[in-house]
Amino acid sequence: MLSKKQLRNDIEAVESALKKRNFSFDINQLNDLENKRKINQVETQELQNLRNTQSKSIGKAKAAGEDIKPLLDAVADLGGKLDKAKSELLVIQTQIDDIVMAMPNTPHESVPEGNSEDDNIEVSKWGEPGQYDFEVKDHVDLGEMHGLDFETAAKISGARFSVMTGKIARLHRALTQFMLDQHVENNGYTEAYVPYLVNAESLTGTGQLPKFEADLFKTHLHGEEGDAKPLYLIPTGEVPITNMVRDTIVKESDLPLKFVGHTPSFRSEAGAYGRDTRGLIRQHQFEKVELVQVAKAEDSYQILETLTGHAEGILQALELPYRKVILCAGDLGFSAAKTYDLEVWLPGQSAYREISSCSCFEDFQARRLQLRYKNPETNKPELLHTLNGSGLAVGRTLVAILENHQQADGSIRIPDVLHNYMGGITVIN
């Protein structure tokens, strides 16, 4: 959520910043509501003040043994007036909130202009796409040779699910373990195990709600819609991990907070009809190792670089060629101020594909989360900055390993760092 103070004082700056990401809103409407709000709020608070002082004098008169009847008559019609003023104010404030909650974050100044992923800019590249003296297969053909099974998954659940058995399943697990260990042991993250079903407050905190409910799987505790608070399957580990610190005032000495968690992610993929229908790239359920950091405002952009570096370290250790791109304003996610995508080379597609997305949210999430620290200089609570990145998406990493480390006979070379996790297996054949 953007700062309402800023929207009040400098709405033009917000407008031009959001224009960069093709988001426009009705300035006049918001200003009108804001003016109404001001009048209404002042009136309401004056009525409350009147009621408070009157009530106090009744209390005093009663204690002194005086006749309070005239005082009671004087406040007789106050309640009705106050209720009316309050409910009018609530309507206006709800209208303002609805508008503000639907506004995306403003892009950081270093974010390039652009409308779509075609305008993202390559920042760096690591490794060279491999040269193969045989016809490369894609991960579906390779995977099906070794235990990746979409047909069985379709029987159990439907499209966009997968079953893995045998060595592929083990490789999938090994990747997760390797990533977690790497981030905990070498990068200083604290491992976190978190719930996979979360409430609406959590999703509002990180920005998925209210705008993107259609992307989520929603469950109802007692069957019927509406009779209980719904729980949602997490679309990313970012949601539960970041929400661990919702409504807290963090000690300055504990900053930055660094958490890593392995969770499944569930996405409805509404609006993705026909996209990536083949294979593991776009699934309703997939595993991810998620990095989350919470930092002071002045540190957050430096941390975005190191956090992205932590994700890159995994790709390098797994000998996977990739490039790093900075997302243009038009391709930026709703809550993000700046995002780097890591795109891994997939020989089966002859293309770089996203495998990690690392973002700084500035105080956009923190404002919704009421996530703060006490600044010792001002002795006041101040909003923190949140960051997260995939380190990495496990399913897509599996795809990258299959395709990049395939050999002429369809066997898969296991990168050295995984040998221990694979119980000594060096080749899947």
Next chain:
RNA sequence: GGAGGGAUGGCAGAGCGGCUGAAUGCACUGGUCUUGAAAACCAGCAAGGGUUAAUACCCUUCUAGGGUUCAAAUCCCUAUCCCUCCA
């Protein structure tokens, strides 16, 4: 399945219709003392919001949502979470 108890500031914990935005302790900040530190003593210290150029003033908040009342942390109802006991 049944019966109770609880949720209060960063933390612990009093209060149980008006004098309570909230005692007290811890933590924290500043000061005195000290070569320095500790201890001791003194002072300060919840959050969110509004009006204002500012000083200042005002509103809201004691898990959440309703209700009773001129007035609610305090009484009533509902929900959530925690705990204890019985089966």
